[in-house]
Amino acid sequence: MAESMTPAAACPAFLIAAPASGQGKTTITAALARRLVQMGLCVRVFKTGPDYLDPQVLAQAAGSPVEPLDLWMAGEAYCRQRLYEAAQEADLILVEGAMGIFDGTPSSADLAVTFGLPLLLLMDVKGMAQTAAALAAGVAHFRTDLTLAGLIANGCATERHRELIEEALPTTLPLLANIGRDEAMALPERHLGLVQASEIEADLETRFEHGASVLAETGLAERLLAYPPVVFHPSTQLSTPPAEALAGVTIAVARDQAFSFIYPANLALLVQMGAQLRFFSPLYDTDLPPCDALWLPGGYPELHAARLAANQPMKTALKKVFHKGMPMLAECGGFLYCLEQLTDYEGQTHPMLGVLAGEGAMRGRRGCQGMQSAPLPEGTIRGHAHHRSVSHSTPPPLTYAQRQRHPAPGEAIYRQRGLTASYLHLFFPHNPEAIARLFRGDQVTSWLQGMADATE
Structure with missing residues (x-):
């Protein structure tokens, strides 16, 4: 059946990306997912690229499985179908990016453009003010096919710090939220990334709940829910796995x-x-x-x-x-x-x-x-x-x-x-x-x- 004849699914959907690793993507994505769950909403979360540890954490925060979306490893057809299926049941979709937004081929930006996902640019703004706005504006103009919904300033120390960043931002790039440096939200790590969720389940719950309460004060979730929805169509190119190929095994x-x-x-x-x-x-x-x-x-x-x-x-x-x-x-x-x-x-x-x-x-x-x-x-x-x-x-x-x-x-x-x-x-x-x-x-x-x- 052609895509134009197949019922589409739509809901607000965003890709949370950053200019580099270590900006707090997983922490903020998990806190935002838990905030949406607290509001009684269905949130579906995905992770860009190959990853095992971040999805474990995000799945616990969201209360549902988290799959990887990778245009090379999984393919565009697979990713398109997963997003379509998620949009059929979700009130909002979050996709956590990988590395820096333009890093890798395909990059997080490529994924966002392929599926029309607006970008939430997350930046650790410690040690800078107007420069953070300049970097955000540079990201916004690096590719003309990329849509930025706004900036999330992570590690924004004071109200004056927020004002300096917001005043310097172009009018087309709003400051969606400013979040102070808060170790109670941070997620513990080990040599390949985050500690496995199953090892620290109770501790993670405390961090998720605290992070959700911090985000509740910013009104970020409410702003995102009011954003125009993204329309998703089922994939017409995804082949059906051979049924019964492993029957009896x-x-x-x-x-x-x-x-x-x-x-x-x-x-x-x-x-x-x-x-x-x-x-x-x-x-x-x-x-x-x-x-x-x-x-x-x-x-x-x-x-x-x-x-x-x-x-x-x-x-x-x-x-x-x-x-x-x-x-x-x-x-x-x-x-x-x-x-x-x-x-x-x-x-x-x-x-x-x-x-x-x-x-x-x-x-x-x-x-x-x-x-x-x-x-x-x-x-x-x-x-x-x-x-x-x-x-x-x-x-x-x-x-x-x-x-x-x-x-x-x-x-x-x-x-x-x-x-x-x-x-x-x-x-x-x-x-x-x-x-x-x-x-x-x-x-x-x-x-x-x-x-x-x-x-x-």
Whole structure:
């Protein structure tokens, strides 16, 4: 059906972006989402780009799942459909940007322009006054196709500070809110970003409620609700995932404090294709649930390495299914868990599964991140890398990932028996057919047949 013949959905929608990282985007987005919830409204929140930790926090603040919107990793059709579905039920949509507004290709600005999202420019104005207005005006005029709804001045210390900024702003760029520096709103961080929401749930609730009360005094939510709505149409280009492609396949998914970097969209796709999901904890469980395939997602195994190493029954169970050739996907933290040993930030070395030769070690603040695609035998799947560790003494890789915008080889991708392992975090909806083949073990079947032929 053509877009013009399909009922549209409309509601106020905004992209919250900043000139740089560290301006308080997640803090303000979470506080605004909670303020809207307090008002009895339905708010849907999205996060620009690949991210696991910010969405966990935002989901708790908004009371609903938060998905990534990335034009390269997920595709325009996917993003368009998610926004359309959200607009059908939401009173307001918030999209948190990534990095600086114009940083990256595609950037947060590209996302805003593609879907007609007005921009809420958030700036930490500590140490400047009229200069903040000059920077905001520069952002407003950098692209003619970008619509700025206004400025949110974060860290605005006094009423006089606010007046100096507001007086210097062009009349076409209003100051929507000024927010004082308030540590009670700030969100705690760790080496890959924010602390996981599940670890500090009660503390986050206190911060959300306080942040919402601060924003209530500014009237920001009321101003945004009065803004003209954005009209969203369903995507006409999004292909339907192959129904029943994973019918009869039970996938065991590791999920606990050590393995939690899981896109809800990945889980939803597996279920949509007919898979049965069974969750287990490598930290606490002593055996696997009955399963046909297994997924070890990323997370923070380095923070729980001692407990992972000590859980010998689980390690034995995982080695058993590995040697049977079960299809297994290990991403980033899951990949480190599969190695022979892992050295944590304190320099302590812990024995891991040992189903893949090699060692992993954390390496401080330096790391690797960026968009990459995995050219697997099952098909190419887009995703991203984000880690602050190194691996060495590993076997020759099956192949290397392809970087989005650089010719150098990306992350090494390993395949041993039914195990596919790398630092990459894959976004399953990019290529559902390839994901189905991976968890069905189509390539594993060929490998097992080859092993049988070799022994005849």
